[in-house]
Amino acid sequence: MFKPQLYNDHFQNFKRYNIPKAQLVIADIPYNLGNNAYASSPEWYINGDHKNGESKKANKAFFDTDNDFRVSEFMHFCSKMLIKEPKECGKSPCMIVFCSFEQQAMLIDVAKKHGFNHYINLVFRKQNSSQVLKANMKIVGNCEYALILYREKLPKFNNDGKMIYNCMDWIKDDDIPKIHPTQKPVKLLERLISIFTDTEDVVIDPCAGSGSTLLAAVNLNRKAYGFEIKKEFFKSANEIMFKHIERSLFA
Known part of the structure; x- marks a missing residue:
């Protein structure tokens, strides 16, 4: 099993770490x-x-x-750190960007300027709603959103002959500590990583937060790299989140 590499730094400084290019970038960017x-x-x-x-x-x-997350710089990073499209079909890279519903059109537009000309939208269905303060509304939101962004060729896709719908259930974690306010479930991330990568492929999370993406990738025997600028989350990821990896290693 690979060990995750998490850097307490901004993803803009990626060159100093000499990390390999990725088959998949997953990012939960600020919703502004x-x-x-x-x-x-x-x-x-x-x-x-x-x-x-x-x-x-x-x-x-x-x-x-x-308030100052720069989407263009993020897209530039992704364009540089995803592997080039190979000649073979079914091997191309992609990125998955969690975002608010309102951000989708803007992200699609900026992505095109960096060579990501195609997208697939994802909707994740929760069993409850966080919009409790708007309970007087007749309709409250229970969905999260993401975009799959890719260049020209369809990305690597492991569906085992089964159809995959773009509306998926939000799979909760039972035993993973929550150390970040917008932390995504490890089980859900494992589902996405397993679809778009193979064993030993590289996964990068430039906005790693709790490190849950890196944990999910390593659980699936992928090589995982991430950046987290906030020292408290970087520390918690290493001291709390990655303890689950140590238990797996020595079980």
């Missing part, structure tokens, strides 16, 4: 929600109850980096 990051969450209020008044998270962004 600004001071409304917790607006649909009970965490806006003390103990999740509006009767207790607002918590310290009211009118706050998730991170101070949310």
Whole structure:
């Protein structure tokens, strides 16, 4: 089993680490929600109850980096760090970008400027909704969104002869600690990685957060590299998240 390589640095500085190019890039980029990051969450209020008044998270962004995330620089990184399209069919790379519904059109447009001319949209269906503060609405959101972006040839696709729908169930983790407010489930990431990569392929997460993408990749015997600029998440990933890998190694 490979060990994940997580760097406490910005992905723009990737050249200094001499990491290999990837078959798949997965990124959960900032949604640019600004001071409304917790607006649909009970965490806006003390103990999740509006009767207790607002918590310290009211009118706050998730991170101070949310307001200046540069999508063009991210796309440039992906264009440089994904392998070139091979001549053979069924071997091409791609990237998966988790995003808000409103970001999709912008991301598709910017991606085209960096050579990613095609996309497939993904919808993940949850069994509940985080929009509890909007419960007076007749319809509340229970979906997350992502885009598969690729250049010209369809990406590597392991479907085992089965049809895969672009609307998937949001698979929860049972025993993975949550150390990041927008952490994606390891089981869900394993599902995506298994579809678009083979054993020993390289997976890169330029916005690694909790390190859950790297954990999922290594669980599947892929080589995993990531960047996380926030020191507290980098530390938690190494001290908490990657402990699951150590247990697997010595089980």
